[in-house]
Amino acid sequence: MFWNAKLECMPQEELRKLQYDELKALINRLYENNQFYRARMESKGVKPEDIKCLEDISKLPFMYKQDLRDCYPTKMFTVPNRDVVRYHVSSGTTGKPTLVGYTQDDLGYWTEALARSLTSAGIGPEDTVQVCYGYGLFTGGLGLHYGVERVGATVLPASTGNSERQIELMMDLGVTAIACTPSYMIHLIDVAKKMGVDFRRDTKLKVAILGAEPWSESMRQKIEEGAGIKTFDIYGTSELAGPMFTECEYHNGIHISADIAYVEVIDPDTEEVLPEGSEGEIVFTMLKKQAFPLVRYRIKDISRVHYEPCPCGRTSPRIERISGRSDDMLIVRGINVFPSQIEYTLLQIPEVGTGYMIYVTREGALDNMTIQVEIKPEAFSDNMEQMLKLRHKIESALKKYLNIAVVVELKAPGELPRFEGKAKRVIDKRVI
Ligand code: DLL
Numbered sequence: 001m002f003w004n005a006k007l008e009c010m011p012q013e014e015l016r017k018l019q020y021d022e023l024k025a026l027i028n029r030l031y032e033n034n035q036f037y038r039a040r041m042e043s044k045g046v047k048p049e050d051i052k053c054l055e056d057i058s059k060l061p062f063m064y065k066q067d068l069r070d071c072y073p074t075k076m077f078t079v080p081n082r083d084v085v086r087y088h089v090s091s092g093t094t095g096k097p098t099l100v101g102y103t104q105d106d107l108g109y110w111t112e113a114l115a116r117s118l119t120s121a122g123i124g125p126e127d128t129v130q131v132c133y134g135y136g137l138f139t140g141g142l143g144l145h146y147g148v149e150r151v152g153a154t155v156l157p158a159s160t161g162n163s164e165r166q167i168e169l170m171m172d173l174g175v176t177a178i179a180c181t182p183s184y185m186i187h188l189i190d191v192a193k194k195m196g197v198d199f200r201r202d203t204k205l206k207v208a209i210l211g212a213e214p215w216s217e218s219m220r221q222k223i224e225e226g227a228g229i230k231t232f233d234i235y236g237t238s239e240l241a242g243p244m245f246t247e248c249e250y251h252n253g254i255h256i257s258a259d260i261a262y263v264e265v266i267d268p269d270t271e272e273v274l275p276e277g278s279e280g281e282i283v284f285t286m287l288k289k290q291a292f293p294l295v296r297y298r299i300k301d302i303s304r305v306h307y308e309p310c311p312c313g314r315t316s317p318r319i320e321r322i323s324g325r326s327d328d329m330l331i332v333r334g335i336n337v338f339p340s341q342i343e344y345t346l347l348q349i350p351e352v353g354t355g356y357m358i359y360v361t362r363e364g365a366l367d368n369m370t371i372q373v374e375i376k377p378e379a380f381s382d383n384m385e386q387m388l389k390l391r392h393k394i395e396s397a398l399k400k401y402l403n404i405a406v407v408v409e410l411k412a413p414g415e416l417p418r419f420e421g422k423a424k425r426v427i428d429k430r431v432i
Contacts, residue, residue, distance in 0.1 A: 003119035003151065004112070007259050008314045012307070015258045015315060020054045022287035023262065027051055027060070030293055034078045036071055037063075037295065057262065057285065058273050062296045065098070068239065072096040079103055079291050089137040090238035091336050091403070094344040100139075100238055101291040107146070109288050110241040113257050114147025117246035120255065120312070121207055121232040123177050125152035130170055132180035133212065134334070135159045139242025140212055144179045147243075153177070160184070160334075163191040170203050177207040179234070179243075181334040182215035182223065186365035189226040200228035209234050211243060213331040214322055216432050233321060237299055239292075240284055245319075250311050253318030261286055263317055264296070265305050268326040279304050281326045282319060300327045328426065332360060332367045335404050339426050342371060345401045351379035351390055355416035362430040369406040371398065377413045 002008050010018070027048045030037040040061040041047070050059055068076060073096075077084065084101040091097055102110070123129060129148040133140025141159055148155040156173060158166055167188065169175070178185065185208050192199060199205055205227060211234035220231050235254045236244035240261065245254045256263045264273050265280040274280045282303050286294040303319045310318060330337045339358060346352045355374035360367060373394055381387065387410055394408045 001119050001122065001124070002313070003116040007257070008116060008255075008316065010259075010315055012309070012315050016054055018259055019262055019287060022259070023054065023057060023285065024048070024051060026285075026287060026293065026295065030078065030295065034076070034293065036067070036076060037293070054262075057264070057296065060296055062271065062283065062298050063294060064298050065239075065300070068098045069096055073099045074101065076293070077101050077291050078293055084291050088139045088142075088238055088242065090139075091338070091341065094338070094340045098239065100241075102241070103290045105288070106241065106290055106292075109260055110143060110244065111146045111150045113241070113244040113260055114143065115150040116257060117232075117234060117244065117255075118147050118151050118153070118209070120248040120314075121177075121209060121246055122230075122249070123148070123151060123153055123207060123209075127153040127176045127207075128156060128173055129153050129177040129179060129209075130156040130158050130166065130173075130175045132158050132160060132166060132178060132184060133243070138334075139236070139238045140179075140334070143236070143242035143244075144209070148179075163188055164195060167192050167195060167197055167203075170205060171197065174204045176204050177209065178205060179209040181212050182210040182219050182231075183213065183362070183365045183367065184334070185210055185223050185227070185231075186219065189223065190364055192227075199226070205229050207232065209246065211235055211246075212334045214324070214432055216321075219432065235319070235322065237301075239294055239297060239299070240286060241289070248310060248312040248314060252310060253306055253320050255310070255314050255316045255318055256305075258316045260288055263305055263319060265303070266298075268298075268300075276307055277304055279323070300325050300329065302326055330360060330426065330428065332369050333404055335402070337369070337402055337404070341402060342398065345397050346371075346373060346394070349394055349397060351375055352394065353377075353413055355411070355414075355418070356425060357416055358426045360426070360428045360430055367430065369404065370409060371406055372409045372411050372416060374411045374413060374416050380410075380412055 031048045044061045046059050083103045086102040088100050089097050131144045135141030208231045232246045234243050234246045236242050245256050262285040264283045268281040284297050301322045302324045306318050309315045353374040353376045357372040359370045391408050398406050
């Protein structure tokens with residue numbers, strides 16, 4: 001089943017022609033209207049007329065997360081504020097977050113991409129879909145919400161948390177599909193077991209749309225066997241729009257709608273474009289975005305791209321499951337955390353010394369983050385009450401800044417390891 005058979009199954013030559021036309025229009029528009037991007041092109045000595053074929057995209061400069069931060073809040077926008085109808089916000093590496101704006105058309109293409117993805121996962125008007133991604137500044141909840149409505153299915157905007165109630169609603173409303181992080185799906189399976197609920201016997205659940213964090217084939221197996229359902233990997237980032245692209249029933253990669261996005265794989269060190277099938281960093285150009293354009297954006301996710309048409313009939317390129325990142329970003333309980341954010345927050349607290357260590361573990365299905373923090377000699381004492389107060393102060397500063405609860409352990413001055421070479425302050429013990 002296709003949502004938009006014409007575009008999803010268009011012969012590849014035609015698709016490439018369409019991509020080139022979109023790219024030309026995009027670059028002309030940016031050169032005229034976006035000071036940042038024009039300056040970037042000028043510094044590389046590229047003009048719109050140098051883009052004579054699709055491959056010439058490699059002449060264009062890259063965009064980096066740092067650029068988005070430098071342009072915060074709206075310097076990157078290429079439309080007047082009256083045309084912006086929505087904002088989403090994601091965490092930055094330090095200091096300011098990244099703000100993404102959407103015009104009515106931007107929301108339209110985002111929803112179109114999701115409608116194609118949900119249809120390829122077999123979801124249609126007969127379905128009821130429980131959306132357990134966070135609603136709000138995060139793109140997961142609202143993104144999926146509008147996609148589900150677009151395909152005519154019924155949406156249950158459950159958002160995150162309160163797992164027992166989630167399972168009760170799932171049973172009461174005959175929910176047939178769920179959208180959440182893979183680790184939350186595993187958690188729901190555990191909670192259901194404790195409640196005496198058998199997904200196969202007591203619910204109508206048949207599909208899960210899982211993403212926003214790395215997961216593996218062994219997690220897929222655990223979920224599919226644990227709940228008796230089919231799972232589909234969904235990929236996206238807040239900069240692209242939000243969750244957008246999924247696998248089809250053949251599960252041989254995530255289809256990237258070619259009329260909406262152009263994907264390349266590069267060597268993260270040399271920035272050279274790599275041939276089909278090579279592992280590298282994926283780079284996205286969003287061909288239709290208006291408010292917040294993205295050209296050759298270095299997302300920092302590692303994957304491979306394949307172009308041969310899929311047995312499902314779709315002709316779009318496919319990326320393999322994301323295998324890692326080329327930077328140090330962690331995803332903890334579905335939330336992006338940069339170690340630099342933690343360091344930045346700790347440095348604002350006068351009692352905190354220079355040493356810290358970050359431990360990430362997974363208990364059952366849930367991620368935990370413990371941060372060991374060295375205290376300055378003058379602030380360290382054996383007064384338990386004082387130390388407890390300080391611990392709470394650090395925990396709440398981190399919670400405010402990272403948006404997740406962390407456990408802080410205070411350490412005496414000099415207690416944590418010193419590094420002679422590159423510091424290794426993050427120990428991620430999760431097995432995915
Ligand atoms: O996580 C958007 C999203 C919401 C995707 C719901 C899927 C479902 P950000 O918060 O900007 O956006 O985080 C984007 O999360 O660069 C990847 O590192 C990671 N990520 C997202 N989907 C997957 C996936 C949303 N399917 C960052 N597999 C990305 C592995 C994923 N990693």
